[in-house]
Amino acid sequence: MTGGDTGSxxxxxxxxxxxxxPGLPPWADEDTPVFVISIAAEFSGMHAxxxxxxxxxxxxxxxxxxxxxxxxSVRDIALLREVQRLSQEEGVNLAGIKRIIELERExxxxxxxxxxxxDELARSQxxxxxxxxxxxxxGDLLPVRRTQSVVVWQPAQQRRRPAPDDPGQE
Numbered sequence: 299m300t301g302g303d304t305g306s307x308x309x310x311x312x313x314x315x316x317x318x319x320p321g322l323p324p325w326a327d328e329d330t331p332v333f334v335i336s337i338a339a340e341f342s343g344m345h346a347x348x349x350x351x352x353x354x355x356x357x358x359x360x361x362x363x364x365x366x367x368x369x370x371s372v373r374d375i376a377l378l379r380e381v382q383r384l385s386q387e388e389g390v391n392l393a394g395i396k397r398i399i400e401l402e403r404e405x406x407x408x409x410x411x412x413x414x415x416x417d418e419l420a421r422s423q424x425x426x427x428x429x430x431x432x433x434x435x436x437g438d439l440l441p442v443r444r445t446q447s448v449v450v451w452q453p454a455q456q457r458r459r460p461a462p463d464d465p466g467q468e
Contacts (some may be wrong), residue, residue, distance in 0.1 A: 322372060331361030331369035338370035340459055343376035349378065357396055 326332050338344040338360070352358045353368065358377050360368040370378075377399070384390045384398065 326371075326436065328372040330378075331371045331374070333370040335360075335368045335370070337380065338368075338375055339377045342382065344378060344382060352378070352381065355392065355396070357399065358394065 323330075323332060333341070335346045335349055339349050340462050342349070349358070349360075349368070349370075349463065353360060358370075358374055360370045360374050363369050382398075384395045385392070390398065
């Protein structure tokens with residue numbers, strides 16, 4: 299279970315922690331919510347009530363334990379540190395910080411999508427190149443039926459039926 303209000307864990311990117319967080323179990327990664335609020339508050343240098351407030355307004359949304367208690371991941375703690383830096387060092391208000399976080403998540407999602415499309419394009423180009431090489435041996439990239447038929451097409455509104463008294467018809 300990962301915390302967050304943006305969906306997939308891949309879309310929840312935040313700055314990496316400045317230093318290693320002690321106490322992370324060996325089975326946990328940076329998105330695994332393992333830290334209770336008091337520990338997360340200590341690691342982030344904030345008061346637990348501040349973390350609750352940030353959760354309420356949607357700045358940092360930790361995971362939840364089965365009993366409902368908040369559980370913070372290493373990524374959540376790094377995000378809390380970034381919120382604190384933006385607020386204290388840059389003078390950004392909480393609404394601005396929330397928008398910055400949203401935009402960074404959107405950029406991450408778009409970057410991931412661009413990577414997917416780029417990979418797909420590379421695979422398509424490789425396949426097209428393979429087909430072109432086959433065509434060089436067989437003559438055509440795609441099989442074409444060759445015929446000697448000629449078909450004349452006239453749009454329906456331009457067709458003219460000869461009138462029975464038309465002198466040019468004989």
